[in-house]
Amino acid sequence: MSDAGGVPDLATLTRVTGRIRENVERVIEGKPDVVTAALVVLLAEGHLLIEDVPGVGKTMLSKALARSIDCTVRRIQFTPDLLPSDVTGVSVFNQQSREFEFRPGGVFANIVVGDEINRASPKTQSALLECMEERQVTVDNSTYRLEAPFLVIATQNPVEMEGTYALPEAQRDRFMVRVSMGYPVLAAELAMLASHTVTAANPLDDLEPVTDAAEIAKLISIVGQIHVSDAVARYAVGITAATRTTPELSLGASPRATLHLVRAAKAYAAISGREFVVPDDIARLAAPVLGHRLVPSLESSSGGRSVSAVLEQLVAGVPVA
Structure with missing residues (x-):
């Protein structure tokens, strides 16, 4: 998005979403x-x-x-x-x-x-x-x-x-x-x-x-x-990939979940007045976007570990490239 065309567009978006809010x-x-x-x-x-x-x-x-x-x-x-x-x-x-x-x-x-x-x-x-x-x-x-x-x-x-x-x-x-x-x-x-x-x-x-x-x-x-850099895209994929390999989850996030995570982050960035997604947008939205899709393993459930706790730990462990 160009600077000339992007700022007025984002201003319109911020104004309209503010009215809805x-x-x-x-x-x-x-x-x-x-x-x-x-x-x-x-x-x-x-x-x-x-x-x-x-x-x-x-x-x-x-x-x-x-x-x-x-x-x-x-x-x-x-x-x-x-x-x-x-x-x-x-x-x-x-x-x-x-x-x-x-x-x-x-x-x-x-x-x-x-x-x-x-x-x-x-x-x-x-x-x-x-x-x-x-x-x-x-x-x-x-x-x-x-x-x-x-x-x-x-x-x-x-x-x-x-x-x-x-x-x-x-x-x-x-x-x-x-x-x-x-x-x-x-x-x-x-x-x-x-x-x-x-x-x-x-x-x-x-x-x-x-x-x-x-x-x-x-x-x-x-x-x-809204722009998504390669580093931010890799960060999003790293989080969803981590949900598929951890023994604490029997069902991880799907590729559709990765797509939803990035699309939601783009919308959040736009509402925040930015023309680009930052890693914090991905981390902030990981729980509401991914949490309901994940299924805990039997060991995790019997140990009292919630899906949200597992996801929070996984997000914290994925490095930002």
């Missing part, structure tokens, strides 16, 4: 890192998985981000009886025209909010695989393209909670970033009580779009021009 934080208070992760995923053309216990604002965050962008939004409530055709769509025979007509499912939108994704069966969860990776849907040998930008924001409860199914490894690998909301700080929870108990109005009702799909597409193209 301010809009979302009107609803989600005291969670700047989570909001940043959502913006990174949006600009890196990834998908976001929000995992935490009920009642901490997972769905509120996804809805706030969706309402901040003037684009098509669909919500899919994942339940045990949800069918794959409810997600992708179905061909229905029209008695009048004597032809089959395709009726689009819930994924046909710019932003798809998948609420409590792990309460549906693995068969239904797998209906998202093609959509998320190839941005298309195939039904009855016909392929339908999904409009860009396309973002899936899914929420899920911890696996140990009643009525949940673990996401298959292939499904988890398609989410660029996993974040946890965590409980709010005391000041934010007190502010929530003050605003939400005075009136029954939903704070989401006051949110207005601050950008649109066309502008988001332009920002995505700006992120694509």
